[in-house]
Amino acid sequence: MNFKYLLVTGVRPQYIKAAGLVYILKKEKIQENQIVIYDTGQHFSSSMSKKILKELDLKVIKPKTYNKKDDSTIIFTRSLSTLVGFIEKNGPFKVIVFGDANPTLIGSLAAYLTGMPLIHIEAGARRKLVEFEHYNSLITDVLADLKLCLTTRAYKCLIDEKNSLNVIKSGDIFYEYYQNLIVKNKIQRKTSNVKKRILISLHRPYNSNYKIYKRFFELMGKISYDVMWIIHPRNKRLIKQVIKNGQKGKTIKFIKPLSHIKLLEELSKTDMVITDSGGLAREAYYFRKPILMRRDNSGWPELKTIGCLDYITSKDSDEEVLLKIQWGMAVEYESNKNIFNDELGRKEGIKAILNIKKSKRIC
Template sequence: MKKIVTILGARPQFVKAAVLSRIISNHNDFEEVIVHTGQHYDANMSDIFFSEMEIPKPTYNLAINGLGHGAMTGQMLQKIEEVLIAEKPDAVVVFGDTNSTLAGALAAKKLHIKVIHIEAGLRSFNMKMPEEINRILTDRISDLLLCPTDSAIDNLVNEGFENMPSKIIKSGDIMKDAVEYYSQFSQEKSTIISDLNLKKNEFVLATIHRQENTDDLVNLNSIFAGLETIGKEKTVVLPLHPRTKAILKSNNLNFNIKVIDPVGYFDMLELLKNCNLVITDSGGLQKEAFFNKKHCIIAREETEWIELVTNGFAKMVGSDAVKMVKAFIAFQDSTANFKMDLYGANVGENMYKEILKIL
């Protein structure tokens, strides 16, 4: 039987992999071996996803975390290479734009193993972002580029990928499948709305974790000042990334915001379903907001999901507190049509069929 190795390391990758793993299991045309690099090592950021989403337990857990970019990527490259030599897969699947993504793609390509990049073609056009470097390099050495949007296809075409030995496919966004599937279970499995005593449409869901925001105290203070102002109108609920929490603590920064520990996917879905809108610097959460018919305020200067902005579902405000508050006020009167088809349907099945073709 043919075999693929799936490389995972961060929360969004666990969610996307859950969809594909279930489809692989249902069809049983090839074997999947899951490698968890350990990049997200907090139990609430990692372990809980495998248990509650019924993702097969990783065959390998490399436990690589808490390091700088160079050391982390280098150790992952070494350990993943060892796994690939032992497993001898026909292809390696990588998701998104993390250090785990790049390390998995590099290890596979140097061993002449086919590379499948899910969420290919995305660009922020900001080379200061580690994620931008990871996604560009991963795309360049991938054999199958599974693109979520037309703009992702356009980016690859503009970079000359049509003249390269790789296959470009518009597959749609696999996160859409995850939201649709797991929404069936989140209401019965999650009690977070009642636990936090929240009321529907009366709170704002926020997440802040990107280095350009957390490592710059001017940006960080401005963002949290905006959240605190909005918090006077609607409760702001902030599941706080461990790294952001440490930075706030080390700088003695305190804000009047409802801070909670990181949550599992079912809890996050219920927060999304019931919130007024989303404020985030995450890429994935921008789309999850759209899938749950919520507007999104993006605390960045650019987005890979530009179609959300051009169609009026999201606004980019950077770290500007004033712009953030203005966007919040403007969205209170919005009547956007969230039925617009931006990200496809039956995405996991589409991806499965394309993967099967190249094995």
């Protein structure tokens, strides 16, 4: 059976990973007409999808699966049924999903329902049980025929769950793609010892409220550093409300979502990142930037262990947050070793993607 590769995406980090996988597959002599990128359309705003897809030169199939008036359940089920129909009409495919967002689960269920081999990249990533991404990842790993783990912790999670069949600790299989992107676009790390710039991106639902935004807005007014604050499209009204009811600090500059290259360039210039995005935190680490995660102790504990990440929790006082900002602007953790770079694991993972032929489901 001659399988094509179906890369299921729907959110910005998955577009970037899809571009990385296309780069890998082409290096392995897979023809472009054998690679299909399917977009479930989780981003309603064109600023979060069209621009980055154009920049990454990704041609995606994106059926109309949502209406702004629909609730998330209707959107999910419609996206799933549409993808199942697409696979049945255009397969067979090796279905490849990334991470733990809703498109990950949609792709996984569609692969299972159609009997297609399912590959999960960044498998075994577990979160606190209250976060829906935890269950997306867990269900996907139960269904997956091949599971590539980014970290040792993720690998051990699958072993502990008695889900050890076809599990590979691959590290970041996109690592080479990232390095090529940085070199190709001549992005260089800042070398000055003068630290004066902070990049902020807060977009998750539990941070997208007036109380959180107002607090960070006021805290940024108390520091002497320049602040670049990326505003997610759904939070534009929120930040306008915060600014209207407060006094805008001279050091804060609000900006629209950046293209991926522009974001990497900004990371190269900034001195610290405050975010709730796991993807942005990982990219910040690649540039050796300290990270403050606005989460309650979940997200990249590996980076916490090596001393380049700390958490801003809901229990932290303003004084504690300001102290953590001071820590971030002072910490040094230079290392020539990247904990996500595993060359042997990466090669093994890529080989497994190319060789897998069967689904665990018997249709």
